[in-house]
Amino acid sequence: MxxxxxxxxxxxxxxxxxxxxxxxxxxxxxxxxxxxxxxxxxxxxxxxxxxxxxxxxxxxxxxxxxxxxxxxxxxxxxxxxxxxxxxxxxxxxxxxxxxxxxxxxxxxxxxxxxxxxxxxxxxxxxxxxxxxxxxxxxxxxxxxLKTRPCAALAEATLMTTTPEMMPDAASLARYESVEAEARLVRYSADAYAYMMVAAGRVDLVVEAGLKPYDIVGIIPILRGAGGFVTAWDGGPASAGGHVVAAGDRALHGEAMRRLSA
CATH class of the missing domain: 3.30.540.10 (Fructose-1,6-Bisphosphatase, subunit A, domain 1)
Known part of the structure; x- marks a missing residue:
């Protein structure tokens, strides 16, 4: 085919x-x-x-x-x-x-x-x-599409749909440790946030509570643009759950270290 x-x-x-x-x-x-x-x-x-x-x-x-x-x-x-x-x-x-x-x-x-x-x-x-x-x-x-370089969280634009999607206090605390260090934080764009990572306009997306249909179609676009998307623990993101996406490998690693701590 x-x-x-x-x-x-x-x-x-x-x-x-x-x-x-x-x-x-x-x-x-x-x-x-x-x-x-x-x-x-x-x-x-x-x-x-x-x-x-x-x-x-x-x-x-x-x-x-x-x-x-x-x-x-x-x-x-x-x-x-x-x-x-x-x-x-x-x-x-x-x-x-x-x-x-x-x-x-x-x-x-x-x-x-x-x-x-x-x-x-x-x-x-x-x-x-x-x-x-x-x-x-x-x-x-x-x-x-091409993601942009941004290796440091302190220089990053971060997006999430809402911190309220974090399912428990531990997840919220890990998310907030990332948000507190980001240069700019924006909410409520859903899948559009990931597309702005792919387009080089946003650097990082952190979410939780996703279903496969929320993320499977996003993964090949992000990867094709040079981005990185995994679960918080570094495993595959295609099952949904806790997901982190970044345009820069170093930034993805920094965020993941905080989210999996």
């Missing part, structure tokens, strides 16, 4: 999701709460975008598995699995803030091999295969 075929197909998936999300963004929208202990919103945009992508996958690659946020997993008969977050940043979406994205990942035998992150309202699309990564915008700009 020509891998470029999967790249082209991922763009089709993103277009199908965008046709749903753009129609509903900043419109009248019912919001359900699927959280057991806290507010965890889901909307018809989340479900509709994932359903549209699943329909395309079933038609084109019926032996591929699908893991998504909103529906039951479809098991793979081929070793290929699509990992979908149809609307990452639902809280931003329902608040009318265009920092939500669609995340599309592709795994082969459990290894992330391609990712695409799309923000159709702004017009930003990012994609990569672990060796190269690209961005395009609605104005015809973009090109290859």
């Amino acid at each position: 020509d891998f470029r075929e999967f790249e082209d197909f991922a763009h089709r998936l993103a277009d199908a999701a965008a046709a749903v999300t753009l129609r509903l963004f900043r419109g009248s929208l019912a919001v359900d709460d699927k959280g057991a202990t806290g507010f965890d919103p889901v909307t018809e945009a989340d479900r509709g975008a994932e359903a549209a992508m699943r329909d395309l996958i079933a038609a084109e690659y019926p032996d591929h598995g699908v893991l998504g946020e909103e529906f039951e997993e479809t098991r793979s008969g081929s070793g290929w699995r699509w990992v979908l977050d149809p609307l990452d940043g639902t809280r931003s979406f329902i608040s009318g803030i265009p920092l939500w994205t669609t995340i599309i990942g592709l795994e082969k035998d459990g290894e992330p091999v391609f990712g695409l992150v799309d923000q159709p309202y702004v017009g930003d699309r990012f994609w990569g295969d672990g060796s190269v990564a690209y961005r395009r915008d609605r104005f015809g700009g973009g090109g290859a």
